[in-house]
Amino acid sequence: MDTSAARAAILSRIRQAQGRPEQVADTEYQQAKQYLAASNPGPRPDLGTDLVGRFCQQAERTSQTLDRVAQAGDVPGAVARYLDSIGIARQAIAWRTLTDLPWQASGIDVAFRKPVNEDLVGITGCFCAIAETGTLMLLSGPETYSSAALLPETHIALLPVSRIVGSMEEAFALAKQERGELPRATNFISGPSRTGDIEQTIVLGAHGPYRVHVILIDD
Numbered sequence: 001m002d003t004s005a006a007r008a009a010i011l012s013r014i015r016q017a018q019g020r021p022e023q024v025a026d027t028e029y030q031q032a033k034q035y036l037a038a039s040n041p042g043p044r045p046d047l048g049t050d051l052v053g054r055f056c057q058q059a060e061r062t063s064q065t066l067d068r069v070a071q072a073g074d075v076p077g078a079v080a081r082y083l084d085s086i087g088i089a090r091q092a093i094a095w096r097t098l099t100d101l102p103w104q105a106s107g108i109d110v111a112f113r114k115p116v117n118e119d120l121v122g123i124t125g126c127f128c129a130i131a132e133t134g135t136l137m138l139l140s141g142p143e144t145y146s147s148a149a150l151l152p153e154t155h156i157a158l159l160p161v162s163r164i165v166g167s168m169e170e171a172f173a174l175a176k177q178e179r180g181e182l183p184r185a186t187n188f189i190s191g192p193s194r195t196g197d198i199e200q201t202i203v204l205g206a207h208g209p210y211r212v213h214v215i216l217i218d219d
Contacts, residue, residue: 058134062191
């Protein structure tokens with residue numbers, strides 16, 4: 001369901017109540033940008049210089065599994081080995097941004113579309129990853145649909161090590177620098193879906209994938 005019209009109507013009423021014009025003026029955008037640029041960041045922990053090592057450590061703490069390859073062309077082989085190791089057929093859906101990888105050469109049947117209930121494996125990239133918490137940051141778009149990381153029971157994420165930043169503040173700054181503004185959906189993924197609602201017992205996969213496998217790419 002498209003909620004953009006309702007959102008626009010709500011924001012319009014708020015602006016009217018504040019005595020502002022219905023549309024945001026360029027001067028307001030500039031004032032907001034200047035305020036953000038002048039704001040001092042809050043205190044942050046010392047993460048050291050090995051952001052890749054820190055990310056891996058934190059990712060494993062949140063029940064993610066990891067693999068590492070030398071280049072993007074090695075990804076399909078790593079995916080095939082992982083699926084074999086957990087006893088799942090070599091079938092998946094994936095982001096359309098990943099069409100150029102040699103999937104067929106590794107015997108993987110990949111459909112580049114949004115998932116349906118029957119799809120067990122979703123393969124995505126990610127915008128960046130956060131070393132402090134072992135978190136993946138995914139930005140939605142026509143070719144990077146959020147559902148690929150949320151609906152299938154197994155989520156495989158491809159992460160170039162050059163896209164690992166220290167903190168969430170740095171992740172937002174990178175998005176602002178490269179995209180200008182955030183897309184309709186921004187997802188932060190820190191391991192498999194989990195809940196402790198029933199008798200405070202942690203259950204994986206309650207609201208999404210119960211496996212998150214990250215393949216780090218050195219190039």
